[in-house]
Amino acid sequence: MFHVSFRYIFGIPPLILVLLPVASSDCDISGKDGGAYQNVLMVSIDDLVCDNMINFDSNCLNNEPNFFKKHSCDDNKEASFLNRAARKLKQFLKMNISDDFKLHLSTVSQGTLTLLNCTSKGKGRKPPSLGEAQPTKNLEENKSLKEQRKQNDLCFLKILLQKIKTCWNKILRGITEH
Protein backbone atom coordinates (compact mmCIF):
# COMPACT_ATOMS: atom_id res chain seq x y z
CA MET A 1 0.00 0.00 0.00
CA PHE A 2 2.74 2.42 0.92
CA HIS A 3 4.61 1.56 -2.24
CA VAL A 4 1.56 2.39 -4.40
CA SER A 5 1.00 5.81 -2.81
CA PHE A 6 4.69 6.59 -3.03
CA ARG A 7 4.59 5.87 -6.75
CA TYR A 8 1.61 8.10 -7.31
CA ILE A 9 3.06 10.98 -5.25
CA PHE A 10 6.52 11.08 -6.67
CA GLY A 11 5.97 9.55 -10.12
CA ILE A 12 2.99 11.12 -11.74
CA PRO A 13 3.52 14.84 -11.08
CA PRO A 14 6.95 14.89 -12.73
CA LEU A 15 5.44 12.96 -15.59
CA ILE A 16 2.73 15.57 -15.96
CA LEU A 17 5.29 18.31 -15.88
CA VAL A 18 7.29 16.67 -18.61
CA LEU A 19 4.30 16.09 -20.77
CA LEU A 20 3.27 19.76 -20.65
CA PRO A 21 3.71 21.44 -24.07
CA VAL A 22 7.12 23.03 -24.11
CA ALA A 23 6.47 25.15 -27.14
CA SER A 24 3.39 26.87 -25.71
CA SER A 25 3.05 30.42 -26.93
CA ASP A 26 3.05 33.01 -24.21
CA CYS A 27 2.86 35.90 -26.67
CA ASP A 28 -0.02 38.31 -26.72
CA ILE A 29 0.00 40.22 -29.98
CA SER A 30 -0.95 43.81 -29.27
CA GLY A 31 -1.87 46.30 -31.92
CA LYS A 32 -4.11 43.81 -33.62
CA ASP A 33 -5.39 46.40 -36.06
CA GLY A 34 -2.02 46.36 -37.75
CA GLY A 35 -1.44 50.10 -37.42
CA ALA A 36 1.93 49.79 -35.71
CA TYR A 37 3.15 47.26 -38.26
CA GLN A 38 1.97 49.20 -41.31
CA ASN A 39 3.07 52.65 -40.15
CA VAL A 40 6.33 51.83 -38.36
CA LEU A 41 7.69 48.31 -38.90
CA MET A 42 6.95 48.13 -42.58
CA VAL A 43 8.65 51.49 -43.16
CA SER A 44 11.88 50.18 -41.67
CA ILE A 45 11.65 46.81 -43.42
CA ASP A 46 11.11 48.51 -46.78
CA ASP A 47 14.01 50.85 -46.12
CA LEU A 48 16.26 47.87 -45.40
CA VAL A 49 15.09 45.61 -48.23
CA CYS A 50 13.73 47.76 -51.02
CA ASP A 51 16.06 50.73 -50.79
CA ASN A 52 19.09 48.61 -51.65
CA MET A 53 20.55 48.84 -48.22
CA ILE A 54 21.14 45.15 -48.56
CA ASN A 55 22.85 44.01 -51.71
CA PHE A 56 23.11 40.38 -52.36
CA ASP A 57 24.31 38.27 -55.21
CA SER A 58 22.39 35.75 -57.18
CA ASN A 59 23.55 32.84 -55.09
CA CYS A 60 21.92 34.24 -52.00
CA LEU A 61 18.69 32.32 -52.23
CA ASN A 62 20.22 29.02 -53.14
CA ASN A 63 21.61 28.29 -49.74
CA GLU A 64 18.81 28.32 -47.22
CA PRO A 65 20.19 28.81 -43.77
CA ASN A 66 19.49 26.23 -41.16
CA PHE A 67 17.56 28.73 -39.12
CA PHE A 68 14.62 28.59 -41.51
CA LYS A 69 14.71 24.85 -41.56
CA LYS A 70 14.19 24.81 -37.87
CA HIS A 71 11.82 27.76 -37.58
CA SER A 72 9.00 28.71 -39.89
CA CYS A 73 5.86 30.74 -39.77
CA ASP A 74 3.52 27.77 -39.51
CA ASP A 75 -0.01 27.94 -38.28
CA ASN A 76 -0.30 28.72 -34.60
CA LYS A 77 3.43 29.32 -34.55
CA GLU A 78 3.54 32.77 -36.05
CA ALA A 79 4.22 34.56 -32.80
CA SER A 80 6.96 32.13 -31.87
CA PHE A 81 8.66 32.52 -35.21
CA LEU A 82 8.53 36.30 -35.03
CA ASN A 83 9.87 36.20 -31.53
CA ARG A 84 12.88 34.18 -32.58
CA ALA A 85 13.37 36.18 -35.76
CA ALA A 86 13.32 39.46 -33.87
CA ARG A 87 15.92 38.23 -31.47
CA LYS A 88 18.03 37.06 -34.36
CA LEU A 89 17.96 40.54 -35.80
CA LYS A 90 19.73 41.91 -32.81
CA GLN A 91 22.81 39.97 -33.72
CA PHE A 92 23.23 41.99 -36.85
CA LEU A 93 23.69 45.15 -34.83
CA LYS A 94 27.20 44.08 -34.13
CA MET A 95 28.11 44.15 -37.76
CA ASN A 96 30.00 46.99 -39.33
CA ILE A 97 27.00 48.82 -40.72
CA SER A 98 25.78 52.41 -40.89
CA ASP A 99 23.85 54.12 -38.13
CA ASP A 100 20.66 54.37 -40.13
CA PHE A 101 20.94 50.69 -40.94
CA LYS A 102 21.25 49.87 -37.29
CA LEU A 103 18.38 52.19 -36.48
CA HIS A 104 15.99 50.38 -38.80
CA LEU A 105 17.18 46.99 -37.59
CA SER A 106 16.54 48.03 -34.02
CA THR A 107 13.12 49.34 -34.93
CA VAL A 108 12.09 46.08 -36.56
CA SER A 109 13.53 43.93 -33.81
CA GLN A 110 12.39 45.86 -30.80
CA GLY A 111 9.13 46.86 -32.36
CA THR A 112 8.27 43.25 -33.11
CA LEU A 113 9.11 42.16 -29.61
CA THR A 114 7.06 45.01 -28.16
CA LEU A 115 4.06 44.10 -30.23
CA LEU A 116 4.35 40.41 -29.48
CA ASN A 117 4.64 41.03 -25.76
CA CYS A 118 6.00 37.58 -25.17
CA THR A 119 7.11 36.17 -21.83
CA SER A 120 10.15 34.43 -23.19
CA LYS A 121 11.35 31.15 -21.72
CA GLY A 122 15.00 30.53 -21.27
CA LYS A 123 16.02 34.08 -20.78
CA GLY A 124 19.34 33.02 -19.55
CA ARG A 125 20.06 31.23 -22.77
CA LYS A 126 22.64 32.97 -24.77
CA PRO A 127 21.44 33.61 -28.30
CA PRO A 128 23.49 31.83 -30.90
CA SER A 129 25.88 34.25 -32.49
CA LEU A 130 26.60 34.69 -36.13
CA GLY A 131 29.51 32.96 -37.69
CA GLU A 132 32.72 33.71 -35.89
CA ALA A 133 36.03 34.30 -37.53
CA GLN A 134 38.13 31.22 -37.75
CA PRO A 135 41.80 31.61 -37.28
CA THR A 136 43.53 31.35 -40.63
CA LYS A 137 47.04 31.08 -41.60
CA ASN A 138 47.43 34.32 -43.71
CA LEU A 139 45.72 37.73 -43.81
CA GLU A 140 44.48 37.52 -47.35
CA GLU A 141 42.55 34.39 -46.72
CA ASN A 142 41.21 35.92 -43.56
CA LYS A 143 40.06 39.01 -45.38
CA SER A 144 38.30 37.09 -48.11
CA LEU A 145 36.64 34.89 -45.57
CA LYS A 146 35.40 37.97 -43.75
CA GLU A 147 33.93 39.37 -46.91
CA GLN A 148 32.30 36.10 -47.69
CA ARG A 149 30.93 35.85 -44.22
CA LYS A 150 29.56 39.36 -44.37
CA GLN A 151 27.92 38.63 -47.66
CA ASN A 152 26.36 35.53 -46.25
CA ASP A 153 25.12 37.43 -43.24
CA LEU A 154 23.53 40.11 -45.40
CA CYS A 155 21.92 37.45 -47.50
CA PHE A 156 20.56 35.78 -44.45
CA LEU A 157 19.36 39.14 -43.13
CA LYS A 158 17.39 39.91 -46.25
CA ILE A 159 15.72 36.54 -46.22
CA LEU A 160 14.96 36.96 -42.56
CA LEU A 161 13.35 40.35 -43.10
CA GLN A 162 11.24 39.00 -45.93
CA LYS A 163 10.11 36.13 -43.75
CA ILE A 164 9.23 38.51 -40.95
CA LYS A 165 7.18 40.65 -43.34
CA THR A 166 5.38 37.61 -44.71
CA CYS A 167 4.59 36.32 -41.27
CA TRP A 168 3.22 39.64 -40.11
CA ASN A 169 0.96 39.80 -43.15
CA LYS A 170 -0.25 36.32 -42.33
CA ILE A 171 -1.09 37.33 -38.79
CA LEU A 172 -2.94 40.45 -39.81
CA ARG A 173 -4.82 38.60 -42.52
CA GLY A 174 -5.94 36.05 -39.99
CA ILE A 175 -7.07 38.77 -37.62
CA THR A 176 -9.11 40.53 -40.28
CA GLU A 177 -10.72 37.28 -41.37
CA HIS A 178 -11.79 36.49 -37.84
Next chain:
Amino acid sequence: MTLLSRALGMLFYLLQAVSGESGYAENGDFDDTELDDYSFSCYSQLEVDGLQHLLTCTFDDSDINSTNLELEICGALLDVYCLNFNKLQERYFLKTKKFLLIGDSKICVKLEKKNMTCRKVNIVKIVKPEAPFDVRVIYREGANDFVVTFNTSHLQKKYVKVLIHEVAYRQEKNENNWMRVNLTSTKLTLLQRKLQPNAMYEIKVRSIPYTNYFEGFWSEWSPSFHFRTPETNGTGETDPVLLTISILSFFSVALMVTLACVLWKKRIKPIIWPSLPDHKKTLEQLCKKPKKNLNVSFNPESFLDCQIHKVDGIQARDEAEGFLQDPLSLQLEESEKQRFRGGMQGPSWPSEQAGIMPKIFRGESPFRCLAGNASVCDAPGLPSSRSPNGREGGKSRPLVYQDLLLGPGTTNSSLSPLFPFQPGILTLNPVAQGQPILTSLGSSQEEAYVTMSSFYQNQ
Protein backbone atom coordinates in the same frame (compact mmCIF):
# COMPACT_ATOMS: atom_id res chain seq x y z
CA MET B 1 7.01 31.72 20.05
CA THR B 2 8.13 35.22 20.97
CA LEU B 3 10.87 35.03 18.48
CA LEU B 4 8.43 33.96 15.80
CA SER B 5 6.07 36.85 16.48
CA ARG B 6 8.91 39.38 16.39
CA ALA B 7 10.07 38.02 13.09
CA LEU B 8 6.60 38.30 11.63
CA GLY B 9 6.19 41.82 12.93
CA MET B 10 9.43 43.00 11.41
CA LEU B 11 8.51 41.34 8.18
CA PHE B 12 5.23 43.16 7.94
CA TYR B 13 6.92 46.46 8.86
CA LEU B 14 9.44 46.07 6.10
CA LEU B 15 6.76 45.24 3.61
CA GLN B 16 4.86 48.36 4.49
CA ALA B 17 7.93 50.55 4.31
CA VAL B 18 8.82 49.27 0.87
CA SER B 19 5.43 49.45 -0.79
CA GLY B 20 3.92 52.37 1.06
CA GLU B 21 6.05 55.07 -0.57
CA SER B 22 3.93 58.12 -1.26
CA GLY B 23 4.08 60.72 -3.95
CA TYR B 24 4.38 58.30 -6.87
CA ALA B 25 1.53 57.58 -9.21
CA GLU B 26 2.02 54.91 -11.83
CA ASN B 27 -1.14 55.59 -13.65
CA GLY B 28 -0.30 59.19 -14.32
CA ASP B 29 -3.24 60.57 -12.44
CA PHE B 30 -2.71 63.91 -10.87
CA ASP B 31 -3.82 62.89 -7.39
CA ASP B 32 -1.02 64.55 -5.50
CA THR B 33 -1.39 68.24 -4.90
CA GLU B 34 2.20 68.76 -5.98
CA LEU B 35 1.41 67.43 -9.48
CA ASP B 36 -0.67 70.45 -10.35
CA ASP B 37 2.32 72.71 -9.96
CA TYR B 38 4.38 70.73 -12.44
CA SER B 39 1.80 69.98 -15.08
CA PHE B 40 3.20 70.18 -18.55
CA SER B 41 2.23 69.71 -22.17
CA CYS B 42 4.22 68.06 -24.91
CA TYR B 43 4.05 67.61 -28.65
CA SER B 44 6.20 65.62 -31.07
CA GLN B 45 7.42 66.38 -34.56
CA LEU B 46 8.64 63.41 -36.58
CA GLU B 47 11.43 63.48 -39.17
CA VAL B 48 12.26 67.13 -38.66
CA ASP B 49 15.85 66.45 -39.72
CA GLY B 50 16.26 63.23 -41.65
CA LEU B 51 15.36 60.43 -39.26
CA GLN B 52 15.61 62.64 -36.19
CA HIS B 53 12.45 63.44 -34.25
CA LEU B 54 11.76 66.34 -31.93
CA LEU B 55 9.85 66.24 -28.66
CA THR B 56 8.98 69.56 -27.02
CA CYS B 57 7.48 70.08 -23.57
CA THR B 58 6.49 73.19 -21.62
CA PHE B 59 5.00 73.74 -18.20
CA ASP B 60 1.43 74.87 -18.18
CA ASP B 61 2.15 77.34 -15.41
CA SER B 62 4.39 80.00 -16.90
CA ASP B 63 5.23 81.41 -13.46
CA ILE B 64 6.81 78.21 -12.25
CA ASN B 65 10.46 78.35 -11.30
CA SER B 66 11.99 75.83 -13.64
CA THR B 67 15.57 76.55 -12.73
CA ASN B 68 16.31 73.18 -11.16
CA LEU B 69 13.65 71.20 -12.94
CA GLU B 70 14.54 68.54 -15.47
CA LEU B 71 12.52 66.32 -17.71
CA GLU B 72 13.25 62.70 -18.48
CA ILE B 73 11.57 60.27 -20.83
CA CYS B 74 11.74 56.52 -20.36
CA GLY B 75 10.33 53.64 -22.38
CA ALA B 76 9.60 53.06 -26.03
CA LEU B 77 13.14 54.00 -26.93
CA LEU B 78 15.66 52.20 -29.11
CA ASP B 79 18.72 50.68 -27.46
CA VAL B 80 18.36 52.86 -24.35
CA TYR B 81 15.96 52.96 -21.47
CA CYS B 82 15.78 56.71 -20.67
CA LEU B 83 16.76 60.04 -22.23
CA ASN B 84 17.02 63.52 -20.72
CA PHE B 85 15.54 66.65 -22.21
CA ASN B 86 17.52 69.70 -23.13
CA LYS B 87 16.40 73.03 -21.79
CA LEU B 88 16.11 76.24 -23.80
CA GLN B 89 14.67 79.16 -21.83
CA GLU B 90 11.31 77.86 -20.65
CA ARG B 91 11.05 75.04 -23.11
CA TYR B 92 12.34 71.45 -22.86
CA PHE B 93 13.12 69.66 -26.07
CA LEU B 94 14.64 66.36 -27.12
CA LYS B 95 15.94 65.75 -30.62
CA THR B 96 16.78 62.10 -31.25
CA LYS B 97 16.41 59.15 -33.60
CA LYS B 98 15.78 56.72 -30.79
CA PHE B 99 12.00 56.96 -30.60
CA LEU B 100 10.57 53.51 -31.23
CA LEU B 101 7.16 54.98 -32.15
CA ILE B 102 5.50 51.88 -30.73
CA GLY B 103 4.08 51.78 -27.24
CA ASP B 104 3.86 54.26 -24.40
CA SER B 105 6.61 56.30 -22.82
CA LYS B 106 6.81 57.98 -19.45
CA ILE B 107 7.91 61.59 -18.99
CA CYS B 108 8.88 62.61 -15.49
CA VAL B 109 9.66 65.98 -13.94
CA LYS B 110 12.73 65.73 -11.79
CA LEU B 111 13.89 68.04 -9.12
CA GLU B 112 17.41 67.22 -8.05
CA LYS B 113 17.19 63.65 -9.26
CA LYS B 114 13.85 63.15 -7.60
CA ASN B 115 10.71 62.46 -9.60
CA MET B 116 8.16 65.13 -8.85
CA THR B 117 5.56 64.08 -11.36
CA CYS B 118 5.32 61.65 -14.23
CA ARG B 119 3.00 61.36 -17.13
CA LYS B 120 2.42 58.58 -19.64
CA VAL B 121 2.54 59.71 -23.21
CA ASN B 122 2.46 58.07 -26.60
CA ILE B 123 4.75 59.85 -29.03
CA VAL B 124 2.56 59.01 -32.04
CA LYS B 125 -0.54 60.49 -30.42
CA ILE B 126 0.86 63.99 -29.83
CA VAL B 127 2.17 64.68 -33.32
CA LYS B 128 2.18 68.30 -34.44
CA PRO B 129 2.91 68.61 -38.16
CA GLU B 130 5.15 71.25 -39.59
CA ALA B 131 3.42 74.35 -40.89
CA PRO B 132 2.65 74.50 -44.61
CA PHE B 133 4.50 77.03 -46.69
CA ASP B 134 4.67 78.62 -50.13
CA VAL B 135 1.00 79.54 -50.32
CA ARG B 136 0.14 80.94 -53.75
CA VAL B 137 -3.06 82.13 -55.42
CA ILE B 138 -3.36 82.26 -59.19
CA TYR B 139 -6.29 83.86 -60.99
CA ARG B 140 -7.60 82.04 -64.07
CA GLU B 141 -9.34 84.52 -66.33
CA GLY B 142 -10.90 81.94 -68.59
CA ALA B 143 -12.36 79.89 -65.77
CA ASN B 144 -13.16 82.89 -63.53
CA ASP B 145 -11.67 81.22 -60.46
CA PHE B 146 -8.67 81.31 -58.15
CA VAL B 147 -6.35 78.32 -57.77
CA VAL B 148 -4.79 78.10 -54.32
CA THR B 149 -1.67 75.93 -53.99
CA PHE B 150 0.68 75.35 -51.10
CA ASN B 151 3.47 73.03 -50.10
CA THR B 152 4.17 70.89 -47.05
CA SER B 153 7.29 69.02 -45.97
CA HIS B 154 5.24 65.96 -45.07
CA LEU B 155 4.90 64.99 -48.70
CA GLN B 156 8.47 63.65 -48.53
CA LYS B 157 8.20 62.07 -45.07
CA LYS B 158 7.81 58.35 -44.39
CA TYR B 159 5.76 58.24 -41.22
CA VAL B 160 3.26 61.14 -41.13
CA LYS B 161 2.35 61.38 -44.79
CA VAL B 162 -1.43 61.81 -44.78
CA LEU B 163 -2.69 65.12 -43.40
CA ILE B 164 -5.83 67.22 -43.44
CA HIS B 165 -5.20 70.81 -44.48
CA GLU B 166 -7.41 73.67 -43.43
CA VAL B 167 -7.48 76.69 -45.73
CA ALA B 168 -8.80 79.86 -44.15
CA TYR B 169 -9.47 83.06 -46.10
CA ARG B 170 -11.17 86.35 -45.37
CA GLN B 171 -11.72 89.78 -46.77
CA GLU B 172 -9.24 92.04 -45.11
CA LYS B 173 -11.76 94.57 -43.98
CA ASN B 174 -13.90 91.86 -42.33
CA GLU B 175 -11.91 90.83 -39.29
CA ASN B 176 -12.60 87.48 -37.70
CA ASN B 177 -14.88 86.47 -40.53
CA TRP B 178 -12.81 83.58 -41.79
CA MET B 179 -14.08 81.13 -44.34
CA ARG B 180 -12.63 77.66 -43.84
CA VAL B 181 -12.19 74.75 -46.21
CA ASN B 182 -10.76 71.28 -45.35
CA LEU B 183 -8.95 69.19 -47.92
CA THR B 184 -6.40 66.39 -48.15
CA SER B 185 -4.63 67.63 -51.25
CA THR B 186 -2.46 70.70 -51.67
CA LYS B 187 -4.64 72.42 -54.27
CA LEU B 188 -7.91 74.31 -53.86
CA THR B 189 -10.13 76.17 -56.32
CA LEU B 190 -12.15 79.22 -55.24
CA LEU B 191 -14.88 80.49 -57.56
CA GLN B 192 -14.73 84.16 -58.43
CA ARG B 193 -18.48 84.62 -58.09
CA LYS B 194 -18.25 83.63 -54.45
CA LEU B 195 -15.81 86.42 -53.69
CA GLN B 196 -16.39 90.14 -53.56
CA PRO B 197 -15.14 92.02 -56.61
CA ASN B 198 -12.28 94.46 -56.27
CA ALA B 199 -11.49 93.36 -52.73
CA MET B 200 -8.33 92.41 -50.91
CA TYR B 201 -8.25 88.92 -49.42
CA GLU B 202 -5.96 87.15 -46.95
CA ILE B 203 -5.46 83.38 -47.01
CA LYS B 204 -3.49 80.91 -44.83
CA VAL B 205 -3.20 77.14 -44.29
CA ARG B 206 -2.55 74.69 -41.44
CA SER B 207 -2.44 70.88 -41.12
CA ILE B 208 -3.26 68.04 -38.74
CA PRO B 209 -2.48 64.27 -38.97
CA TYR B 210 -5.16 62.22 -40.63
CA THR B 211 -4.31 58.56 -40.08
CA ASN B 212 -5.58 55.87 -37.73
CA TYR B 213 -2.18 55.52 -36.10
CA PHE B 214 -0.71 59.04 -35.93
CA GLU B 215 -2.77 61.67 -34.14
CA GLY B 216 -2.05 65.04 -32.69
CA PHE B 217 -2.61 68.77 -32.95
CA TRP B 218 -2.98 71.47 -35.58
CA SER B 219 0.22 72.84 -36.94
CA GLU B 220 1.10 76.51 -36.89
CA TRP B 221 -0.50 78.68 -39.57
CA SER B 222 1.41 79.18 -42.74
CA PRO B 223 2.53 82.69 -43.70
CA SER B 224 -0.49 84.59 -45.07
CA PHE B 225 -0.88 85.38 -48.73
CA HIS B 226 -2.74 88.47 -49.95
CA PHE B 227 -4.50 88.82 -53.28
CA ARG B 228 -7.01 91.17 -54.89
CA THR B 229 -10.04 90.11 -56.86
CA PRO B 230 -10.86 91.74 -60.21
CA GLU B 231 -13.14 94.75 -60.36
CA THR B 232 -16.14 93.12 -61.97
CA ASN B 233 -17.40 89.62 -61.93
CA GLY B 234 -16.36 88.90 -65.48
CA THR B 235 -18.39 91.56 -67.35
CA GLY B 236 -15.34 93.68 -67.93
CA GLU B 237 -13.53 90.72 -69.31
CA THR B 238 -15.74 90.22 -72.35
CA ASP B 239 -14.08 90.06 -75.69
CA PRO B 240 -14.16 93.52 -77.37
CA VAL B 241 -14.70 91.93 -80.76
CA LEU B 242 -17.70 90.06 -79.46
CA LEU B 243 -19.00 93.22 -77.85
CA THR B 244 -18.67 95.18 -81.10
CA ILE B 245 -20.39 92.48 -83.09
CA SER B 246 -23.25 92.28 -80.66
CA ILE B 247 -23.78 96.05 -80.70
CA LEU B 248 -23.69 96.21 -84.50
CA SER B 249 -26.09 93.35 -84.84
CA PHE B 250 -28.47 94.95 -82.38
CA PHE B 251 -28.49 98.22 -84.24
CA SER B 252 -28.90 96.54 -87.60
CA VAL B 253 -31.83 94.54 -86.32
CA ALA B 254 -33.39 97.69 -84.94
CA LEU B 255 -32.87 99.46 -88.24
CA MET B 256 -34.42 96.63 -90.18
CA VAL B 257 -37.42 96.58 -87.91
CA THR B 258 -37.86 100.33 -88.29
CA LEU B 259 -37.59 100.20 -92.07
CA ALA B 260 -40.00 97.32 -92.17
CA CYS B 261 -42.54 99.28 -90.19
CA VAL B 262 -42.11 102.42 -92.25
CA LEU B 263 -42.06 100.82 -95.69
CA TRP B 264 -44.55 98.13 -94.97
CA LYS B 265 -47.52 99.70 -96.56
CA LYS B 266 -45.95 101.29 -99.61
CA ARG B 267 -43.22 98.92 -100.64
CA ILE B 268 -43.19 95.63 -98.82
CA LYS B 269 -46.83 94.70 -98.74
CA PRO B 270 -47.44 95.29 -102.46
CA ILE B 271 -44.57 92.99 -103.25
CA ILE B 272 -45.59 90.28 -100.83
CA TRP B 273 -49.34 90.67 -101.45
CA PRO B 274 -49.91 92.68 -104.59
CA SER B 275 -53.39 94.05 -104.86
CA LEU B 276 -55.37 93.55 -108.04
CA PRO B 277 -56.28 96.83 -109.63
CA ASP B 278 -59.86 97.90 -109.50
CA HIS B 279 -60.81 99.10 -112.91
CA LYS B 280 -63.63 101.27 -111.80
CA LYS B 281 -61.62 103.12 -109.26
CA THR B 282 -58.71 103.42 -111.58
CA LEU B 283 -60.88 104.98 -114.22
CA GLU B 284 -62.34 107.34 -111.70
CA GLN B 285 -58.90 108.39 -110.65
CA LEU B 286 -57.88 108.87 -114.18
CA CYS B 287 -60.92 110.93 -114.78
CA LYS B 288 -60.19 113.06 -111.84
CA LYS B 289 -56.55 113.56 -112.42
CA PRO B 290 -56.59 115.30 -115.71
CA LYS B 291 -59.14 117.70 -114.29
CA LYS B 292 -56.97 118.43 -111.40
CA ASN B 293 -53.96 118.81 -113.52
CA LEU B 294 -55.84 120.46 -116.34
CA ASN B 295 -54.24 123.70 -117.05
CA VAL B 296 -56.12 125.31 -119.92
CA SER B 297 -54.61 128.37 -121.24
CA PHE B 298 -54.97 130.29 -124.47
CA ASN B 299 -51.87 132.22 -123.89
CA PRO B 300 -49.52 131.58 -126.81
CA GLU B 301 -46.58 131.75 -124.51
CA SER B 302 -47.67 128.55 -122.77
CA PHE B 303 -47.28 126.68 -126.04
CA LEU B 304 -43.71 127.70 -126.61
CA ASP B 305 -42.42 124.30 -125.46
CA CYS B 306 -44.67 122.45 -127.80
CA GLN B 307 -43.75 121.81 -131.36
CA ILE B 308 -46.67 122.72 -133.44
CA HIS B 309 -46.95 121.16 -136.80
CA LYS B 310 -49.69 122.10 -139.09
CA VAL B 311 -51.81 119.33 -140.36
CA ASP B 312 -53.02 119.74 -143.96
CA GLY B 313 -55.96 117.48 -144.16
CA ILE B 314 -57.85 114.36 -143.42
CA GLN B 315 -56.23 112.43 -146.26
CA ALA B 316 -53.19 111.84 -144.32
CA ARG B 317 -55.28 110.27 -141.64
CA ASP B 318 -55.85 106.89 -143.26
CA GLU B 319 -52.27 106.66 -144.43
CA ALA B 320 -51.04 107.30 -140.99
CA GLU B 321 -53.41 104.78 -139.55
CA GLY B 322 -52.34 102.14 -141.97
CA PHE B 323 -48.68 102.88 -141.53
CA LEU B 324 -48.71 102.91 -137.80
CA GLN B 325 -50.99 99.98 -137.30
CA ASP B 326 -48.48 97.18 -138.19
CA PRO B 327 -45.42 98.29 -136.27
CA LEU B 328 -47.54 99.22 -133.31
CA SER B 329 -49.27 95.87 -133.21
CA LEU B 330 -45.98 94.10 -133.52
CA GLN B 331 -44.50 96.15 -130.75
CA LEU B 332 -47.44 95.44 -128.52
CA GLU B 333 -47.18 91.73 -129.18
CA GLU B 334 -43.52 91.75 -128.46
CA SER B 335 -43.95 93.60 -125.27
CA GLU B 336 -46.63 91.20 -124.22
CA LYS B 337 -44.49 88.24 -125.05
CA GLN B 338 -41.69 89.65 -123.04
CA ARG B 339 -44.01 90.15 -120.23
CA PHE B 340 -45.29 86.62 -120.43
CA ARG B 341 -41.80 85.29 -120.60
CA GLY B 342 -40.87 87.28 -117.56
CA GLY B 343 -43.65 85.56 -115.69
CA MET B 344 -45.39 88.70 -114.85
CA GLN B 345 -48.51 88.70 -112.80
CA GLY B 346 -51.88 88.67 -114.33
CA PRO B 347 -51.72 85.67 -116.54
CA SER B 348 -55.16 86.23 -117.95
CA TRP B 349 -55.37 88.00 -121.23
CA PRO B 350 -58.14 90.38 -120.36
CA SER B 351 -56.65 91.43 -117.07
CA GLU B 352 -53.44 92.33 -118.74
CA GLN B 353 -55.13 94.24 -121.35
CA ALA B 354 -57.19 95.91 -118.74
CA GLY B 355 -54.04 96.66 -116.99
CA ILE B 356 -52.39 97.92 -120.08
CA MET B 357 -55.10 100.22 -121.30
CA PRO B 358 -55.54 102.21 -118.18
CA LYS B 359 -51.88 102.49 -117.90
CA ILE B 360 -51.55 103.80 -121.37
CA PHE B 361 -54.13 106.42 -120.73
CA ARG B 362 -52.92 107.26 -117.32
CA GLY B 363 -51.96 110.82 -116.99
CA GLU B 364 -48.60 110.35 -115.29
CA SER B 365 -45.83 112.85 -115.52
CA PRO B 366 -44.13 111.35 -118.57
CA PHE B 367 -47.22 112.03 -120.53
CA ARG B 368 -47.83 115.50 -119.46
CA CYS B 369 -47.55 118.44 -121.65
CA LEU B 370 -47.63 121.98 -120.63
CA ALA B 371 -50.25 122.55 -123.20
CA GLY B 372 -52.45 120.04 -121.53
CA ASN B 373 -52.83 116.41 -122.12
CA ALA B 374 -55.39 114.80 -124.18
CA SER B 375 -58.24 113.95 -122.03
CA VAL B 376 -58.81 110.27 -122.02
CA CYS B 377 -62.34 110.77 -120.96
CA ASP B 378 -62.98 112.65 -124.19
CA ALA B 379 -62.08 109.63 -126.25
CA PRO B 380 -65.21 107.74 -127.03
CA GLY B 381 -65.54 104.00 -126.44
CA LEU B 382 -62.39 102.82 -124.89
CA PRO B 383 -61.97 99.20 -125.90
CA SER B 384 -61.92 96.67 -123.06
CA SER B 385 -59.85 94.22 -124.95
CA ARG B 386 -57.29 94.83 -127.50
CA SER B 387 -57.57 93.08 -130.81
CA PRO B 388 -55.24 92.96 -133.72
CA ASN B 389 -57.89 94.59 -135.80
CA GLY B 390 -56.64 97.98 -136.43
CA ARG B 391 -60.05 99.29 -137.26
CA GLU B 392 -61.37 99.10 -133.75
CA GLY B 393 -58.19 100.06 -132.21
CA GLY B 394 -57.70 102.72 -134.71
CA LYS B 395 -60.35 104.88 -133.23
CA SER B 396 -58.47 105.20 -130.08
CA ARG B 397 -55.15 104.92 -131.67
CA PRO B 398 -54.71 108.55 -132.48
CA LEU B 399 -55.22 109.20 -128.81
CA VAL B 400 -52.84 106.45 -128.15
CA TYR B 401 -50.46 108.06 -130.51
CA GLN B 402 -50.81 111.30 -128.73
CA ASP B 403 -50.06 109.84 -125.39
CA LEU B 404 -47.44 107.61 -126.78
CA LEU B 405 -45.77 110.59 -128.22
CA LEU B 406 -45.63 112.02 -124.80
CA GLY B 407 -43.06 109.47 -123.78
CA PRO B 408 -40.78 109.46 -120.84
CA GLY B 409 -38.36 111.63 -122.65
CA THR B 410 -40.77 114.37 -123.04
CA THR B 411 -40.25 115.83 -119.64
CA ASN B 412 -36.84 117.16 -120.47
CA SER B 413 -36.90 117.31 -124.17
CA SER B 414 -39.06 118.90 -126.75
CA LEU B 415 -42.27 117.25 -127.37
CA SER B 416 -43.05 115.32 -130.44
CA PRO B 417 -45.61 116.73 -132.78
CA LEU B 418 -48.85 117.27 -131.05
CA PHE B 419 -51.84 115.70 -132.70
CA PRO B 420 -55.24 117.24 -132.21
CA PHE B 421 -57.84 115.43 -130.21
CA GLN B 422 -60.23 114.67 -133.03
CA PRO B 423 -59.15 111.80 -135.19
CA GLY B 424 -60.66 113.28 -138.27
CA ILE B 425 -58.52 116.26 -138.21
CA LEU B 426 -55.37 114.23 -138.16
CA THR B 427 -53.29 114.94 -141.24
CA LEU B 428 -49.67 114.44 -141.78
CA ASN B 429 -47.16 116.48 -143.60
CA PRO B 430 -45.15 115.01 -146.41
CA VAL B 431 -42.89 112.14 -145.92
CA ALA B 432 -40.03 114.31 -144.93
CA GLN B 433 -41.85 115.16 -141.85
CA GLY B 434 -43.58 111.87 -141.62
CA GLN B 435 -40.62 109.68 -141.29
CA PRO B 436 -39.06 111.41 -138.44
CA ILE B 437 -42.48 111.68 -136.92
CA LEU B 438 -43.12 108.02 -137.48
CA THR B 439 -39.75 107.10 -136.05
CA SER B 440 -40.31 109.33 -133.19
CA LEU B 441 -43.73 107.89 -132.91
CA GLY B 442 -42.31 104.44 -132.98
CA SER B 443 -39.68 105.20 -130.41
CA SER B 444 -42.09 107.10 -128.29
CA GLN B 445 -44.54 104.25 -128.58
CA GLU B 446 -41.88 101.90 -127.46
CA GLU B 447 -40.94 104.21 -124.76
CA ALA B 448 -44.55 104.69 -123.80
CA TYR B 449 -45.19 100.96 -123.75
CA VAL B 450 -42.11 100.35 -121.79
CA THR B 451 -42.98 103.05 -119.42
CA MET B 452 -46.51 101.87 -118.99
CA SER B 453 -45.55 98.31 -118.45
CA SER B 454 -42.99 99.28 -115.98
CA PHE B 455 -45.50 101.60 -114.38
CA TYR B 456 -47.84 98.69 -114.07
CA GLN B 457 -45.13 96.60 -112.56
CA ASN B 458 -44.27 99.25 -110.08
CA GLN B 459 -47.89 99.51 -109.04
